[in-house]
Amino acid sequence: MADDRERFERIYRENFRAVLRFAATRIDPERAKDVAAETFLVAWRRLDDVPAEPRAWLLGVARKVIAGQFRSQTRRDALATRLEGERDSAGDLAATVEDRDEVLAAFAALRERDREVLRLVAWDGLDAAEAADVLGVTRLAFTVRLHRARRRLERALEPDSATPQKTRRHVDAHS
Amino acid sequence: MRTRNPIERLANAGRPFLADADALVDDGEREHILKRIVGSERSPARRRRRPIVLAVVAAAVIGGALAAALTHGSAAPTPTTGGGRHLALTGAGIEAAGFHFKTPAGFTTSGTACAAALQSTPGGSDPTDFSAAASADGGCVEAYYRISGGLVSCDPTAPPPPPPPGEAVDVGSYQGYYLAESYAHATLSVNLPQAGAEPVYLVLYAHDLTEEQLIAVAQSGLPATPPSTACP
Numbered sequence: 109m110a111d112d113r114e115r116f117e118r119i120y121r122e123n124f125r126a127v128l129r130f131a132a133t134r135i136d137p138e139r140a141k142d143v144a145a146e147t148f149l150v151a152w153r154r155l156d157d158v159p160a161e162p163r164a165w166l167l168g169v170a171r172k173v174i175a176g177q178f179r180s181q182t183r184r185d186a187l188a189t190r191l192e193g194e195r196d197s198a199g200d201l202a203a204t205v206e207d208r209d210e211v212l213a214a215f216a217a218l219r220e221r222d223r224e225v226l227r228l229v230a231w232d233g234l235d236a237a238e239a240a241d242v243l244g245v246t247r248l249a250f251t252v253r254l255h256r257a258r259r260r261l262e263r264a265l266e267p268d269s270a271t272p273q274k275t276r277r278h279v280d281a282h283s
Numbered sequence: 284m285r286t287r288n289p290i291e292r293l294a295n296a297g298r299p300f301l302a303d304a305d306a307l308v309d310d311g312e313r314e315h316i317l318k319r320i321v322g323s324e325r326s327p328a329r330r331r332r333r334p335i336v337l338a339v340v341a342a343a344v345i346g347g348a349l350a351a352a353l354t355h356g357s358a359a360p361t362p363t364t365g366g367g368r369h370l371a372l373t374g375a376g377i378e379a380a381g382f383h384f385k386t387p388a389g390f391t392t393s394g395t396a397c398a399a400a401l402q403s404t405p406g407g408s409d410p411t412d413f414s415a416a417a418s419a420d421g422g423c424v425e426a427y428y429r430i431s432g433g434l435v436s437c438d439p440t441a442p443p444p445p446p447p448p449g450e451a452v453d454v455g456s457y458q459g460y461y462l463a464e465s466y467a468h469a470t471l472s473v474n475l476p477q478a479g480a481e482p483v484y485l486v487l488y489a490h491d492l493t494e495e496q497l498i499a500v501a502q503s504g505l506p507a508t509p510p511s512t513a514c515p
Contacts, residue, residue: 113321116320116321117317117321120317120320121317124308124313125304125305128304128305128307128308129301129304129305131304132300132301132303132304132307133297133300133301133304137303137304137307140304140307141307141308141312142467144308144316145316145319145320145467148316148317148320149320149323152320152321152323152325153325155325207292207295207296208295208296211289211292211293211295211296212296215293215296226290226293227297229290230290230291230293230294230297231293231294231297231300231301258289258290261289261290261293262289265289265292
């Protein structure tokens with residue numbers, strides 16, 4: 109039991125930030141804290157199931173917690189909400205801000221399925237095998253999804269697509 | 284030099300979000316969450332959630348009348364910590380409809396609701412109808428009444444009204460329903476039996492209390508024996 113607690117505390121301290129980040133980039137910040145805590149409560153109760161490399165397992169649990177408990181309450185994802193504020197404040201400032209605005213607009217215009225794949229790699233820092241575990245798909249399936257999502261993001265970032273993308277993003281952010 | 288790799292650009296664009304996420308929970312709160320988790324029961328998750336179908340009509344007048352009805356012919360409320368439990372209920376008392384509940388050590392009377400529980404419930408009751416106590420380290424418990432739709436029929440063939448959401452638990456001689464709403468928030472609804480009327484529940488809404496503590500708080504204020512529900 110003491111060993112279990114020690115192991116759990118190590119897992120918790122090493123992974124809390126990753127789980128919180130995962131949740132906060134998908135739902136509103138206050139609920140993200142609840143999701144992180146709920147995720148580790150599951151891990152505590154199912155410690156025997158937690159693998160030696162627990163991050164993907166934990167993020168998979170967090171994903172289910174979000175899907176199961178918060179779907180109906182948070183239809184707009186955190187990013188869409190944040191984007192509205194970002195767009196209001198970013199204006200025509202420095203090139204980095206402009207690029208960020210452009211990338212986020214293009215990202216928000218993608219389908220949620222693509223966004224989730226891209227988030228796992230770009231923001232959660234997972235490799236293909238870990239991301240596949242989180243989504244519960246094979247590594248091959250994830251690689252295909254990532255390839256497609258990346259191409260769609262590239263297309264959305266092409267200069268010619270700027271105007272329609274922004275229009276679509278606006279619709280998405282308010283859906 | 285700006286990268287053209289879309290994934291890298293997306294990663295860069297997301298950095299402020301991640302930094303904001305890191306700031307959501309400081310070290311102290313992170314350790315507090317850890318303490319709560321490792322202090323919790325490790326049995327497999329067993330909570331069931333049912334759609335909330337109850338309407339809240341709690342009102343002081345109704346509550347007072349209910350208390351009078353419930354205590355009629357039975358012993359005065361006998362505070363108890365429950366068989367075999369070693370819980371120190373030495374905090375401030377909270378009162379709802381004539382029942383006086385004890386709270387855990389360190390709790391003092393609070394004029395603020397534990398959360399938006401009352402306000403967020405459809406047809407929510409007047410916030411003055413609750414009684415709450417809070418602890419310095421963030422714990423909180425409040426008591427109020429909830430009257431469900433449907434009648435407890437005297438006809439034995441009639442279907443019973445739907446129970447409140449949560450897992451059925453024993454609260455002394457009463458039937459309770461415990462619902463863990465998140466890692467820190469929970470609701471215990473205790474059925475106060477009365478025949479031929481709408482089902483009435485004592486509701487304890489708590490933050491940072493265990494299931495055992497909530498049950499003990501409920502038991503501390505209810506008569507040991509529920510009133511008879513025999514139909515005429």
